[in-house]
Amino acid sequence: MKAELEFVPALIVVDMQEDFCPPNGSLAVQEGRSIAPLINSLLDAPGFAVRVATQDFHPPDHISFARNHPPPNNQPFVSFIDMKNPEWSSEETKPQQLWPVHCVAGTVGASIIPKIKTDKIDIFVKKGMDPLVEMYSAFADAFGNTEPILMAQSVNINVRDALLAQNVTDVFVVGLAGDYCVKFTAIDAAKAGFRTWVIDEGTKCVVPGSGWEKAKEELTASGVSVITANSPEVAR
Numbered sequence: 699m700k701a702e703l704e705f706v707p708a709l710i711v712v713d714m715q716e717d718f719c720p721p722n723g724s725l726a727v728q729e730g731r732s733i734a735p736l737i738n739s740l741l742d743a744p745g746f747a748v749r750v751a752t753q754d755f756h757p758p759d760h761i762s763f764a765r766n767h768p769p770p771n772n773q774p775f776v777s778f779i780d781m782k783n784p785e786w787s788s789e790e791t792k793p794q795q796l797w798p799v800h801c802v803a804g805t806v807g808a809s810i811i812p813k814i815k816t817d818k819i820d821i822f823v824k825k826g827m828d829p830l831v832e833m834y835s836a837f838a839d840a841f842g843n844t845e846p847i848l849m850a851q852s853v854n855i856n857v858r859d860a861l862l863a864q865n866v867t868d869v870f871v872v873g874l875a876g877d878y879c880v881k882f883t884a885i886d887a888a889k890a891g892f893r894t895w896v897i898d899e900g901t902k903c904v905v906p907g908s909g910w911e912k913a914k915e916e917l918t919a920s921g922v923s924v925i926t927a928n929s930p931e932v933a934r
């Protein structure tokens with residue numbers, strides 16, 4: 699009966715890509731590049747059993763790109779469109795926020811910034827590849843679909859199964875952006891049954907200040923702990 703005592707931590711580095719970083723990223727998050735040293739120190743820490751990096755990896759016709767929708771309701775950051783659940787039997791729709799073109803598969807914008815020590819990464823997760831659906835989380839699309847057949851179009855690997863195969867118990871999340879992909883990845887990690895932590899100084903937000911405050915409330919309500927980098931809980 700030592701199951702409760704087990705601590706097998708994984709690190710997930712979310713979307714540390716050129717398009718989310720100043721000065722040239724098309725969806726640059728303020729100070730996005732500045733968290734690279736902290737993330738590298740975590741990647742160097744021997745304590746993590748698995749190190750994952752995610753990449754937003756969209757086709758040019760992705761549903762979240764404002765330019766793929768007719769005016770006037772196609773203003774990046776501002777407009778929302780109705781997005782349909784790609785699950786064939788579902789009629790469900792959701793409002794989807796529109797973005798500038800970003801992280802197009804194969805472009806420099808989709809590449810992980812060179813500062814990040816990618817040689818330490820065990821698993822690269824590409825997500826958002828299905829043109830018809832948004833996927834902020836590395837675990838599920840915007841409708842919560844996690845079935846492999848459906849997911850195969852939007853993601854290149856089932857992260858939950860990959861982490862479970864390594865007996866992971868705890869997931870630590872850092873990267874960009876705190877109020878979108880970091881938040882949804884952490885909430886889904888908790889839903890998947892992992893004890894989940896977001897490291898506060900390890901993320902920056904599309905909407906700094908109020909966006910991060912709201913995200914922290916949602917994280918806490920979902921059972922995710924937001925902690926500082928020097929907390930004793932952080933694997934080293």
Ligand code: VGL
Nearest residue numbers: 713754797874875878879
């Ligand atoms: C993200 C907006 C659109 C993110 C991705 O990585 O947080 N945000 N696509």
Ligand code: ZN
Nearest residue numbers: 754762801826
């Ligand atoms: Zn995206």
